[in-house]
Amino acid sequence: MPTLRAPLTDFGFLNRFDYRGELVVGELVAGNLKLVQFKSDVELKDGMLNLKNGRALAYEGKTTLQATLNAMGHWSMRCEVDNARLANLVKDAGSSLAVGGQLNLQSNLYGNGFSKQTLNGQIGFAVSDTKLFGANLASAVSDIARFKEHQSGREFSTPVSEARGLVTIHDNHASLEQLSVVIEGNRLRGTASINLYDETLTGELSGRSGAHRVVVGLQNKWYEPIMVLDADRIRSINGIVQPSSKKKEDGPSGWDRLKNFFKDRF
Numbered sequence: 515m516p517t518l519r520a521p522l523t524d525f526g527f528l529n530r531f532d533y534r535g536e537l538v539v540g541e542l543v544a545g546n547l548k549l550v551q552f553k554s555d556v557e558l559k560d561g562m563l564n565l566k567n568g569r570a571l572a573y574e575g576k577t578t579l580q581a582t583l584n585a586m587g588h589w590s591m592r593c594e595v596d597n598a599r600l601a602n603l604v605k606d607a608g609s610s611l612a613v614g615g616q617l618n619l620q621s622n623l624y625g626n627g628f629s630k631q632t633l634n635g636q637i638g639f640a641v642s643d644t645k646l647f648g649a650n651l652a653s654a655v656s657d658i659a660r661f662k663e664h665q666s667g668r669e670f671s672t673p674v675s676e677a678r679g680l681v682t683i684h685d686n687h688a689s690l691e692q693l694s695v696v697i698e699g700n701r702l703r704g705t706a707s708i709n710l711y712d713e714t715l716t717g718e719l720s721g722r723s724g725a726h727r728v729v730v731g732l733q734n735k736w737y738e739p740i741m742v743l744d745a746d747r748i749r750s751i752n753g754i755v756q757p758s759s760k761k762k763e764d765g766p767s768g769w770d771r772l773k774n775f776f777k778d779r780f
Contacts, residue, residue, distance in 0.1 A: 528585040533558040537565065546606050549577060561585035573598040573606075575617065590624040600641055607737035611668065615644030623683070630710045633683050640678040645671040648741030651697055651730070655723045658745045661756050672697055672741065679706075686710060690717060697723065708736050715739050727751050 537556045542549040554568035561584055568579030575598025581591040600615040623635035651672040654664035679693040688708035695702050706717020717732040717739075729751065731742035749755075 525583065525585050525587045528558060528563055528583070529561040531558070532560070542570070546608065547603065548572070548606060549579075554579065573600075573602040573617075575599070587627045588624075589626075589628075591621070593619075593621045593623075595619045600644060604737040608735065609738040611645075611647050611738045613644050613647075613738070615641045615674075617641050631686055633710070635683055637681040637683075638679075639681070640676070641674075642676055644674050644677060646674050646677075646695065646697075646739065646741050647671045649743055651723050651728070651741070651743075654743055655726050655728055655748065658743065658748050659726060659752070659754055661749075664743065664745065666743065668740065675699075681708070683710070690715070693717065693719065695719060697721075700724075702728070702730060704730075704732075706732055713737070 534557045535555075537552070537554045539552040540550065542552050549570040549572050552568065552570040555566040557564045557566070563583045565579065565581040568577075568581065570577045570579065572595045576596045577593065577598075579591065579593045581589065583589040596618055598617040598619075600617040601613055603617065604611070604613055617639065618641075619637055619639040621635065621637040623633065623637070625632040625634060647668055647670065649664065649666045649670050649672065654666065654670075657664040674695050674697055676696040677694070680691050682689050682691060688710055690706035690708060693704050693706055700722045702719040702721030704717055704719035706715055708715050713735050715732060715734065715736040719730040719732065721728060726748065729744065729747055731744065732739045733742055734740040
């Protein structure tokens with residue numbers, strides 16, 4: 515079966531014939547992401563293409579899809595993915611981190627042509643049993659509270675039992691709203707933004723880690739976000755102040771002065 519790649523730029527061919535039947539494609543590729551074993555009912559009439567009851571596998575997750583496309587290049591698509599393997603998806607996107615986890619998402623997208631400039635819509639997602647790299651949050655916060663240098667880097671990670679959010683795409687910008695992650699039973703909430711051109715993510719989460727309030731920065735690519743901790747900020751919001759060291763007294767101690775008092779007189 516053939517492989518189809520997006521984007522196409524000339525949709526005038528849709529005006530040249532009508533068709534009703536079934537479309538079967540071994541692999542659909544959009545960017546670096548793939549759908550396999552794609553099947554859909556197809557109707558093409560008066561320059562309007564309709565894909566109905568589309569079914570496929572996305573990284574071993576069951577996928578359903580409905581889409582329309584007209585001869586002017588205007589398109590819309592609704593897609594649902596259940597229990598996809600997140601590790602395989604982000605690996606194809608370009609990640610080198612073993613995130614793990616299962617992904618569920620619902621998307622409602624539309625545009626004119628297939629350029630990022632005209633892409634609009636929303637994507638809601640939920641991920642279970644994954645990881646956030648950059649630090650082990652509990653250990654790092656414990657070190658920060660004790661004024662120790664916390665360990666950070668891509669080799670450190672924090673288990674995440676749940677992550678969910680809503681991505682809204684409009685006017686060349688993607689905002690990640692209602693973002694929440696659950697770490698060790700504590701839910702952290704925040705927002706983020708995604709640059710559609712270089713795929714970088716910038717955001718922030720706030721919540722608790724154990725007995726401490728925390729603020730967690732997010733950066734790097736959307737497919738491999740890295741956790742960043744500001745030690746001074748975490749200490750400040752928790753009112754943690756480093757104990758002042760005792761100053762050594764200048765000159766002899768009180769005991770030495772007492773001994774000198776008797777020595778001088780006897």
